[in-house]
Amino acid sequence: MSTSATPRERLLDAAGELFYRDGVNIGVDALCKAAGVSKKSMYQLFRSKDELIAESLASRGPAYQMLLQPGAEDDRSPRERILAVFERQDDMVASGNYLGCPYVSTAVELKNPEHPGSVVARHFKQQLTDFFHRELVKAGAEDPSTLAIQLTMIFDGASARAVVRAQPLGGIGAATAAALLDAAGVHAGEFALS
């Protein structure tokens, strides 16, 4: 347990991992024990367990996005950059212990769409759609808004498949996304003329 980090950081880290691995119903005692933080400290850092759920989800957002989305600087085409997301998802599933997209899983478990954790989940799922949208605009796609939503759906569908089947995806997500991009006329190496 890296005691170098602040209690808040340790808590957010442990919460991010345990809420994902065991579900949001894991107890705060187990959480605090894993973080090496007392319940007293936890409850003066966070108003409630619900707030900790939301904040731990939010704190992992940027890293999760960077893990999934290619950096801004590379010379790949929009299509390749989009497909890279599905390839990274494939890797995550293949590396084992994949339990679904953390945001979708949390929203599913919380049931209540107004729960602070659900709000955070909605926000970060929108960011993936926004990434797709930006790339599609760069590629000059005809209907980037619809297509971005469809790609996000394929991403979450692949995620659901990985959870239900509990086995590697074998590139089926990337293949489906590619088929959809083909149908929409977004081809390899293509950029908008503008």
Added chain:
Amino acid sequence: MSTSATPRERLLDAAGELFYRDGVNIGVDALCKAAGVSKKSMYQLFRSKDELIAESLASRGPAYQMLLQPGAEDDRSPRERILAVFERQDDMVASGNYLGCPYVSTAVELKNPEHPGSVVARHFKQQLTDFFHRELVKAGAEDPSTLAIQLTMIFDGASARAVVRAQPLGGIGAATAAALLDAAGVHAGEFALS
């Protein structure tokens, strides 16, 4: 509370509804109270709560499939019958209180793919894929196996979107499925030549 049904039926009914509405972490006390069944009866009808999860999921399977899949006897083309699944999903989401595909949600919540409930979930998700596969074979699709998986992914992706966004789908699932079928050359009114 229809006391006409047997305790077993009442329990499976209440469990199917409450596990879906509140998640699998709902207590057995609440379950038994909703079913009007004593805990003693519950535990001589089912070995454990885990078994009740699996059996209630299984007992709802046939009705859920019939709700989603068109009956065997209709004159629609395979493509239309496939798209009908997505339209019914759209209706379910639009009617409110949609909390995702019960099988995916349960698998996500249980985390453990060897949990009896996860096994049942995997089985019934496969049945949807099988339905798509049958229709695709009828339509003479080139790669029905891959396409059936892709359609199932779109279905689950649309389901995830409905949960995360907590708003109607607006036909995006059917539109995505249609685009994929178009790309695969499965057109309206088309049947295999055989």
Added chain:
DNA sequence: ATCACAGTAAACCGATCGGTTTCCGTTTTC
């Protein structure tokens, strides 16, 4: 009439739930 069974209500078990509080040691601050 009686026996057996099915089933409910409720007490009970140890463990855990989210959350609060007390106590005490350590570190920072002046």
Added chain:
DNA sequence: GAAAACGGAAACCGATCGGTTTACTGTGAT
């Protein structure tokens, strides 16, 4: 060096967890 703040360990709260047990009621078969 004294005082104040930080934070961990652990007791504590009422409620609930999954599961068992006891006690009692109603029913049908004989």
